[in-house]
Amino acid sequence: MTRLSVNINKIATLRNSRGGNTPSVLDAAINCQKFGAQGITVHPRPDERHIRRQDVFDIRPIITTEFNIEGYPSEDFIQMVIDVKAHQVTLVPDSHDQLTSDHGWDTIKHMDFLKEVIARFKEAGIRTSIFVDPDLSAIEGAKETGTNRIELYTEPFATMYPVDPISAVAPFKEAANLAHKLGLGINAGHDLSLKNLRFFHDHVPFLDEVSIGHALIADALYMGLRSTIQDYLSCL
Numbered sequence: 001m002t003r004l005s006v007n008i009n010k011i012a013t014l015r016n017s018r019g020g021n022t023p024s025v026l027d028a029a030i031n032c033q034k035f036g037a038q039g040i041t042v043h044p045r046p047d048e049r050h051i052r053r054q055d056v057f058d059i060r061p062i063i064t065t066e067f068n069i070e071g072y073p074s075e076d077f078i079q080m081v082i083d084v085k086a087h088q089v090t091l092v093p094d095s096h097d098q099l100t101s102d103h104g105w106d107t108i109k110h111m112d113f114l115k116e117v118i119a120r121f122k123e124a125g126i127r128t129s130i131f132v133d134p135d136l137s138a139i140e141g142a143k144e145t146g147t148n149r150i151e152l153y154t155e156p157f158a159t160m161y162p163v164d165p166i167s168a169v170a171p172f173k174e175a176a177n178l179a180h181k182l183g184l185g186i187n188a189g190h191d192l193s194l195k196n197l198r199f200f201h202d203h204v205p206f207l208d209e210v211s212i213g214h215a216l217i218a219d220a221l222y223m224g225l226r227s228t229i230q231d232y233l234s235c236l
């Protein structure tokens with residue numbers, strides 16, 4: 001079964017736009033789980049443009065599913081994730097000023113760094129996932145880092161899907177087969193939506209979890225959060 005982890009970054013974007021606490025990030029996390037989400041994902045970026053450090057600590061006690069925290073493993077980030085006892089951490093090679101996440105790790109180049117960071121999280125009992133492109137050498141390198149899982153960066157799939165679905169999904173199918181063969185768990189995310197999720201899920205084997213935020217929250221503006229989450233779950 002592929003789990004749906006809802007990324008609530010964009011609830012925080014709306015909240016921060018006016019100051020105050022509306023919409024509440026806490027209420028969003030509670031309701032997403034009530035409506036069927038099997039996890040909550042947040043990406044507290046250094047500039048706190050949406051999810052803030054305090055949100056991470058506020059959300060943790062209301063998690064009844066799984067809490068996945070994404071981000072670049074700075075020392076502050078590492079300590080925060082360990083202190084809050086996340087269920088899963090997803091390491092993303094983002095610089096502080098990126099508009100959004102737009103690439104996976106070069107696991108060969110950053111092998112020693114990733115090995116050391118991953119060992120710290122595993123020592124703390126936190127499942128690790130590292131954000132990778134569907135690049136076979138990057139996935140072989142991921143295995144060597146000791147990570148529990150990879151997260152396939154799916155923006156290239158989402159962009160190509162409307163043009164040529166089979167070509168769009170082919171690299172991800174191959175990547176998933178290799179990751180499974182290597183004993184890695186497989187997550188996926190970025191720009192997945194109601195338009196492409198069912199096809200992705202039907203063609204990419206061994207998928208443990210998808211984390212979806214931007215398109216899902218946008219859909220919820222028109223369809224409501226409950227029915228939107230149900231629609232996304234029906235694709236898995």
Ligand SMILES: CC(=O)[C@@H](O)[C@H](O)COP(=O)(O)O
Nearest residue numbers: 009043070092100101189190
């Ligand atoms: C890692 C990834 O692909 C996304 O989860 C990312 O967290 C999106 O970040 P923004 O919501 O800041 O675009």
Ligand SMILES: NCC(=O)COP(=O)(O)O
Nearest residue numbers: 007189190191211213214
């Ligand atoms: N890891 C992907 C994620 O959490 C959400 O990405 P997006 O759906 O906001 O593009």
